[in-house]
Amino acid sequence: MVMKLSKKDILGIPDLSRDEINLILDTAESFLEISTRDIKKVPTLRGKTIINFFVEASTRTRTSFEIAGKRLSADTINISASTSSMVKGETLGDTAKTLEAMNPDIIVIRHNAAGAPHMLARLVRQSVINAGDGAHEHPTQALLDLLTIKNEKGHIDGLHVTIVGDITHSRVARSNILALTRMGARVTVCGPAMMMPRDIDKMGVSVSHHIEEAIENADIVMMLRIQLERQNESIFPSDREYARYFCLDREKIKAARPDVLVMHPGPMNRGVEIAPDIADGIQSLILKQVTNGVAVRMALLYLLAGGE
Amino acid sequence: MMLLKGGRVIDPSQHIDEKRDILIENGKISTVEKDTPVAETECIDVTNMIVTPGLIDMHTHLREPGHEYKETIRSGTEAAVAGGFTAVACMPNTQPVNDNRSVTEFILKQARCSNLAHVYPVAAISRSSEGKILTEFGDLHDAGAVAFSDDGQPVMNSRMMRSALEYAHSLGLPIISHCEDLFLSQGGHMNEGFSSTQLGIEGIPTIAEDIMVMRDIALAEYTRTSVHIAHVSTTGSVEAIRGAKEKGIKVTAETAPHYFTLTDEALLDFSTNAKVYPPLRSAKDIEAIKEGLKDGTIDAIASDHAPHSSIEKDVEFIFASNGLIGLETSLALSLKLVDEGILTIATLIEKMTVNPARILNIHKGTLEPGSDADITVIDPQRRWTVDINTFRSKSRNSPFDGWKLKGKAVMTIVGGDIKYREL
Numbered sequence: 001m002v003m004k005l006s007k008k009d010i011l012g013i014p015d016l017s018r019d020e021i022n023l024i025l026d027t028a029e030s031f032l033e034i035s036t037r038d039i040k041k042v043p044t045l046r047g048k049t050i051i052n053f054f055v056e057a058s059t060r061t062r063t064s065f066e067i068a069g070k071r072l073s074a075d076t077i078n079i080s081a082s083t084s085s086m087v088k089g090e091t092l093g094d095t096a097k098t099l100e101a102m103n104p105d106i107i108v109i110r111h112n113a114a115g116a117p118h119m120l121a122r123l124v125r126q127s128v129i130n131a132g133d134g135a136h137e138h139p140t141q142a143l144l145d146l147l148t149i150k151n152e153k154g155h156i157d158g159l160h161v162t163i164v165g166d167i168t169h170s171r172v173a174r175s176n177i178l179a180l181t182r183m184g185a186r187v188t189v190c191g192p193a194m195m196m197p198r199d200i201d202k203m204g205v206s207v208s209h210h211i212e213e214a215i216e217n218a219d220i221v222m223m224l225r226i227q228l229e230r231q232n233e234s235i236f237p238s239d240r241e242y243a244r245y246f247c248l249d250r251e252k253i254k255a256a257r258p259d260v261l262v263m264h265p266g267p268m269n270r271g272v273e274i275a276p277d278i279a280d281g282i283q284s285l286i287l288k289q290v291t292n293g294v295a296v297r298m299a300l301l302y303l304l305a306g307g308e
Numbered sequence: 309m310m311l312l313k314g315g316r317v318i319d320p321s322q323h324i325d326e327k328r329d330i331l332i333e334n335g336k337i338s339t340v341e342k343d344t345p346v347a348e349t350e351c352i353d354v355t356n357m358i359v360t361p362g363l364i365d366m367h368t369h370l371r372e373p374g375h376e377y378k379e380t381i382r383s384g385t386e387a388a389v390a391g392g393f394t395a396v397a398c399m400p401n402t403q404p405v406n407d408n409r410s411v412t413e414f415i416l417k418q419a420r421c422s423n424l425a426h427v428y429p430v431a432a433i434s435r436s437s438e439g440k441i442l443t444e445f446g447d448l449h450d451a452g453a454v455a456f457s458d459d460g461q462p463v464m465n466s467r468m469m470r471s472a473l474e475y476a477h478s479l480g481l482p483i484i485s486h487c488e489d490l491f492l493s494q495g496g497h498m499n500e501g502f503s504s505t506q507l508g509i510e511g512i513p514t515i516a517e518d519i520m521v522m523r524d525i526a527l528a529e530y531t532r533t534s535v536h537i538a539h540v541s542t543t544g545s546v547e548a549i550r551g552a553k554e555k556g557i558k559v560t561a562e563t564a565p566h567y568f569t570l571t572d573e574a575l576l577d578f579s580t581n582a583k584v585y586p587p588l589r590s591a592k593d594i595e596a597i598k599e600g601l602k603d604g605t606i607d608a609i610a611s612d613h614a615p616h617s618s619i620e621k622d623v624e625f626i627f628a629s630n631g632l633i634g635l636e637t638s639l640a641l642s643l644k645l646v647d648e649g650i651l652t653i654a655t656l657i658e659k660m661t662v663n664p665a666r667i668l669n670i671h672k673g674t675l676e677p678g679s680d681a682d683i684t685v686i687d688p689q690r691r692w693t694v695d696i697n698t699f700r701s702k703s704r705n706s707p708f709d710g711w712k713l714k715g716k717a718v719m720t721i722v723g724g725d726i727k728y729r730e731l
Contacts, residue, residue, distance in 0.1 A: 091622070091623060092623065092624055093622055093623070111624070113624035113625060113626045113627060114507055114508050114509050114578070114625060114626065115507070115509075115578030115624060115625045115626075116624045118577070118578055119578065119624060119625075133508075134508055134509070134626070135508030135509070135510075136507055136508035136509070137508070169508075171508055174506075174508055197504070197505035197508075197511075198500050198501055198502070198504070198505055198511065198513075199501055199502035199505055200505055202502045202505075203505070203506070
């Protein structure tokens with residue numbers, strides 16, 4: 001059992017061993033309680049500076065990181081795309097060196113370009129956390145999903161998780177596939193054929209194009225946000241057509257076991273990929289995911305800052 | 309007068325592969341004979357060396373005019389002679405595009421001033437390479453353009469491509485086709501496959517190339533013309549070209565060393581220096597390219613030397629420009645094919661000398677007495693390490709930095725003058 005995270009950065013799930021993931025989850029577990037206190041603050045990271053560098057818009061992830069840092073008493077600074085000098089044409093490299101020169105301890109980055117956090121991590125001596133890079137990875141989301149599943153089911157190993165949606169454009173799907181399979185879960189991905197990236201089966205998942213079939217034996221169903229408007233060209237006929245065949249609603253969930261649990265990384269498109277009564281129903285873990293997200297990010301900030 | 313003595317002369321244009329001496333007089337090849345006596349001449353001992361007609365790189369980007377911070381005709385031809393090339397063809401995607409005689413004449417003037425390798429301008433098929441109006445092929449040829457291509461962009465409009473093929477053919481000029489279906493490649497940054505799936509980066513499917521290769525073959529067959537396919541990177545293209553050749557359709561093809569050396573796994577660390585168009589493909593495609601080289605489906609090896617500065621490359625992967633430089637690594641990477649037993653050294657030299665000369669219809673690539681004394685001396689045993697900081701090219705965008713390679717051009721002679729020497 002590792003007691004310390006001997007890493008500079010958290011860029012993606014492949015960098016984390018099973019033991020390291022367990023360490024992060026256990027640490028997060030111990031931080032969960034802090035958020036339930038009246039005084040939600042511990043002095044652990046007092047004197048540390050954390051920059052939340054969000055080139056791509058985000059509400060929940062940025063807020064989650066900011067709250068995580070503040071509850072550990074770190075000084076957190078937010079930079080967003082519109083306020084950064086990148087709108088003035090500064091390169092990521094120059095921004096990176098500028099931020100580095102101000103001596104923060106941890107830089108959290110979200111960027112619409114896959115690999116941008118990796119580039120930043122090569123350029124700065126500080127720790128870098130990937131808060132989502134293009135359609136590549138969103139490791140902290142996968143870790144909070146693992147924590148949520150573990151807390152509900154008691155274990156991850158041996159579970160069957162079905163991920164439904166636009167797998168091609170989903171960093172949440174990629175990180176979850178990597179994390180879940182590493183922890184011994186079986187993963188099925190489901191969605192329209194044009195939303196399946198080529199050779200996805202080589203990631204060790206089963207592929208289905210029919211939601212009823214895909215969720216039949218699932219312990220967990222993860223629904224992904226569908227953004228038909230974001231794609232340059234229409235690769236799918238309409239929201240209506242999508243909802244008819246892939247929206248998790250009361251009818252389709254009948255195909256699953258009665259104890260199936262439902263997750264969604266947010267933000268949701270109610271009525272497109274998930275019906276309101278399912279999102280708000282007793283099987284939904286959606287708000288628990290958000291709560292656990294703060295604890296997981298506290299754990300990562302703590303461990304990267306050298307805690308054990 | 310200069311005598312290259314004791315080398316193994318390989319000249320596929322004359323089916324020569326044996327120890328001979330080459331006598332150069334007044335910038336021309338005088339004799340290629342055994343045991344030429346050393347008279348009142350400068351004699352260079354090239355024992356244990358391979359002596360070939362000057363290598364020809366039929367696909368380069370010299371970036372001048374317009375992008376002189378990446379490369380100039382001088383720096384590009386310095387890189388060429390250092391890599392063993394005595395002649396390069398340069399693609400028209402400069403700023404302005406080489407779509408009129410003033411640009412062609414400017415390129416040739418800069419080449420004359422640089423006085424290193426021969427430069428053969430390839431002019432655009434369409435004005436500004438926009439695929440709308442044909443350029444003046446006759447006038448451009450008269451100014452010195454040897455071939456036509458909208459390289460960097462495909463000619464998407466099949467009717468325009470038909471006209472280009474017919475008109476060029478009637479003038480006896482080659483069309484070099486950049487095959488890419490822009491609708492299929494749109495938004496892509498690397499080969500579509502397991503690597504792009506892992507990285508979450510939009511892919512460019514192999515069919516974006518295959519379909520256009522098949523279209524161009526169909527056009528060449530129907531119009532009874534010929535077409536040259538640039539930078540072949542896929543199994544599908546190789547199979548289509550092979551089939552076309554078997555049917556007697558006049559199609560020729562080139563590939564570049566990176567397409568038989570690297571796969572898309574080279575991008576798994578987001579290395580922008582391996583970001584290139586067409587993209588690096590799979591191991592299966594590498595095998596098909598090698599098979600195509602071996603059985604003659606692919607006629608030529610060209611570097612597709614595409615210089616970019618740190619401004620285009622030291623950025624997020626999806627924002628980085630496509631292209632890598634190859635003039636100074638092309639020969640050694642190609643020689644690996646000989647070590648692997650895929651090509652004989654003579655066949656390799658053929659694909660880097662007489663074949664590109666024939667495709668471009670230029671009087672080069674031969675050591676026939678009376679021809680210009682363009683000669684490359686290769687040390688096949690020389691081991692060296694690629695160091696981008698020693699490149700003559702102005703740019704550094706090579707994915708081969710630090711590679712240990714075997715075989716190097718040690719002397720490059722253009723028109724009887726030694727332009728590069730480390731012998």
